[in-house]
Structure formats: structure tokens, C-alpha cells
Amino acid sequence: MAALIEVEDLHFRYHDGTPALQGITLKIDQGEKVAILGPNGAGKSTLLLHLNGIYHAQQGVVRVAGEKITRANENWVRGKVGLVFQDPDDQVFSPTVWDDVAFGPLNQGLDRTTVEARVMEALRAVGMWDLRARAPHHLSYGQKKRVAIAGILAMNPEIIILDEPTAFLDPAGQRALFEILEKLHARGKTIIIATHDVDLAAEWATSVIFLKEGKLLAQGDTSLLVEDSLVREADLRHPIVSQVFRQVPALVIRPLPKTVAEGAHLIAQLVGEKERRRGFYIIS
Structure with a gap:
């Protein structure tokens, strides 16, 4: 059976010519919990942006559910792959929590009844139902993060991607976030996070991907986290x-x-x- 996500020889350069991704080839299977690890500047966020069609491969191929990502099908891809940005302020912008979570499914062309059902389910899933009428700018950072996740859930993607999900969250916020992710995984979602936190990866992930300077160093199970030479090469720690x-x-x-x-x-x-x-x- 084909992998849910396939990346083949992916290359990408920024506008100034700086190489961001250099020959990335990897596969992610359905139902995995994947941690993409690497130091700052490794290319983690750039890779994530390719997986849901915000960026397009300059060389190489990215496939989701067997379909090559192109500009023609990027809306389909974004319905299949939901991306939660590191900073929820980049994603949460509507007058109320309800409006924000409804934005995605409304733009999918769904009818009002379906949208309302999805928004209700998504807000309950992240524990934000009671704050559905609140303006996002009156929420805490952790609450905004939950709203951003709910906005993705309401679009019912098969794959959920989070960029540095624990950034700026206190320990209680981190625990709450990963309780949500565990529930989503139990519902059959494939979850991918980008992080430099090896302890988080060890405790949570079923597989890991190591990046450095835009190159793939290794992909495998979490036993890679204690391989001395790999950890040193990736500028990480045990x-x-x-x-x-x-x-x-x-x-x-x-x-x-x-x-x-x-x-x-x-x-x-x-x-x-x-x-x-x-x-x-x-x-x-």
C-alpha cells in the first residue's frame, strides 16, 4: 500500500537563492505520529509548507494520498492536510471564535447545517465551546492555539500538521495540547509536528525525521534519538x-x-x- 505522504527528491530555494531543502525523500504512513527534528534553519517549517500546498516543489514531487500536489489541486490538498502555524496570531483573525473556526468549512463550500455541526464538534474537541462568542484578542496564547487547531479540525483533514506546537506554552498548556493530539490520533488522524524538542519527540512520536541545513539525515523509529553520531550531526542532544x-x-x-x-x-x-x-x- 502506498504511503499517505510521499516526498521524492524535493528541492526548494528562497527568493534570494538560499537553498532551503536539498533532495528530501521520505514517506509517512497513515496513522503515524511523526516528529520532524532539527536545529533552527534546518528546513522544518519549509518542508511542512510543502506538505499542504502552500509552497510548491521547484524540483521533485510531493504526493498526498497518491496525488501529486499541484497548483490545480492545492485546495483539495488543504482539505486533506491541515496546517497549524507556530504563531496562532497568523491564523486566528475573525471577530469571534465561532467565526474563525467556521471560516475554513465555509470556504470549502459546505452548507450552513454542516458547517455548524463541524464547528460545534471542533470547539468541543479542543475545550473551547464555552468561549465560542469571545473575540480572539481576548484569549490567552494557549487558547488561541486551541482555536487554530479547531479551525483545522472543522475542515476534517486526514492529516494534521503543527509547526513548533509547544512554542510559548506553559507546562499546563503543553499538557492540554497533547491531550488533544492524542484524542485526534485515536480518531485515526495522522499527526506531524516540527520541533527541536527531543524529549517531546521521545515521549510522543512513533517515528522521527532528522533534518539539518535542508537535508534529510535520517528517518525511522524513536531509537534514532539515542544514536550518538546522528544526534551530534543533527546538532541536537539525547x-x-x-x-x-x-x-x-x-x-x-x-x-x-x-x-x-x-x-x-x-x-x-x-x-x-x-x-x-x-x-x-x-x-x-
């Missing part, structure tokens, strides 16, 4: 949990834990370990 275990020379652990749950499991093993060999704990 997850905090992994770093803790790396700081104890007497521990010989492979693979290193990446998440809090994996770390807790290993600690439980260590506490119950009865056999010591030459001052080393051996964990299999």
Missing part, C-alpha cells in the same frame, strides 16, 4: 532520561531509555537486581 543513565559509568545499558516510563522500568530492574558483575549492572 533525551534527558537517556542523559541521566549515560552519566553513570557503572551501568551498562543497551538500548538507553528514552522516555520517563522506560527509565522508571529500568530503575525498577536495578533495584531488584541481585547479581553484580565486576561492579557493573548488566541489563538486557
Whole structure:
């Protein structure tokens, strides 16, 4: 079965000639939770803008559900792939929360009854129903982020993309956001985020993509997050949990834990370990 998203030899340069993407080739399957990782300037946001047809490939091909993205079908693509920008102020602009969330489905040409049903469902999904009549400029940053997500949900895309979704959110806002994303994933949505937060990627993603200077370094499962050479090349770091275990020379652990749950499991093993060999704990 073909991948849900296919990118083949994608190249893109900015207006001043600066290369932004250089030969990107990757595939994303339906139902994945993907974290695109890389330092600032890696090309993460530029790649996302190609995946929903805001940018078009200058060389190479981007396909969604088997269809090549072109200017002729970009409206179809944006109904299939919803993009939540890093700054909700770039996306939330209508007089009220309700109007903002209704904007997308109305522009899809849907009838009023369908639009109202979608807006209601989307606002309830993100916990903003009670604020539907409020002006967006009276909302907190986190609330605006939820409205931006609701605006995408109301268009019922199969794929939801978020650019740096945790930027400027406090811990409570981050938890609320990812509770929403988990619910959406449980409903069958494919979710892609761009981030430089390796801890977030370790805890949340099912697969990761590493970018640097517009080039693809690697794509695979989250075990890549503890590959020393790759992490160094990508100018990132190991997850905090992994770093803790790396700081104890007497521990010989492979693979290193990446998440809090994996770390807790290993600690439980260590506490119950009865056999010591030459001052080393051996964990299999």
C-alpha cells in the first residue's frame, strides 16, 4: 500500500537563492505520529509548507494520498492536510471564535447545517465551546492555539500538521495540547509536528525525521534519538532520561531509555537486581 505522504527528491530555494531543502525523500504512513527534528534553519517549517500546498516543489514531487500536489489541486490538498502555524496570531483573525473556526468549512463550500455541526464538534474537541462568542484578542496564547487547531479540525483533514506546537506554552498548556493530539490520533488522524524538542519527540512520536541545513539525515523509529553520531550531526542532544543513565559509568545499558516510563522500568530492574558483575549492572 502506498504511503499517505510521499516526498521524492524535493528541492526548494528562497527568493534570494538560499537553498532551503536539498533532495528530501521520505514517506509517512497513515496513522503515524511523526516528529520532524532539527536545529533552527534546518528546513522544518519549509518542508511542512510543502506538505499542504502552500509552497510548491521547484524540483521533485510531493504526493498526498497518491496525488501529486499541484497548483490545480492545492485546495483539495488543504482539505486533506491541515496546517497549524507556530504563531496562532497568523491564523486566528475573525471577530469571534465561532467565526474563525467556521471560516475554513465555509470556504470549502459546505452548507450552513454542516458547517455548524463541524464547528460545534471542533470547539468541543479542543475545550473551547464555552468561549465560542469571545473575540480572539481576548484569549490567552494557549487558547488561541486551541482555536487554530479547531479551525483545522472543522475542515476534517486526514492529516494534521503543527509547526513548533509547544512554542510559548506553559507546562499546563503543553499538557492540554497533547491531550488533544492524542484524542485526534485515536480518531485515526495522522499527526506531524516540527520541533527541536527531543524529549517531546521521545515521549510522543512513533517515528522521527532528522533534518539539518535542508537535508534529510535520517528517518525511522524513536531509537534514532539515542544514536550518538546522528544526534551530534543533527546538532541536537539525547533525551534527558537517556542523559541521566549515560552519566553513570557503572551501568551498562543497551538500548538507553528514552522516555520517563522506560527509565522508571529500568530503575525498577536495578533495584531488584541481585547479581553484580565486576561492579557493573548488566541489563538486557
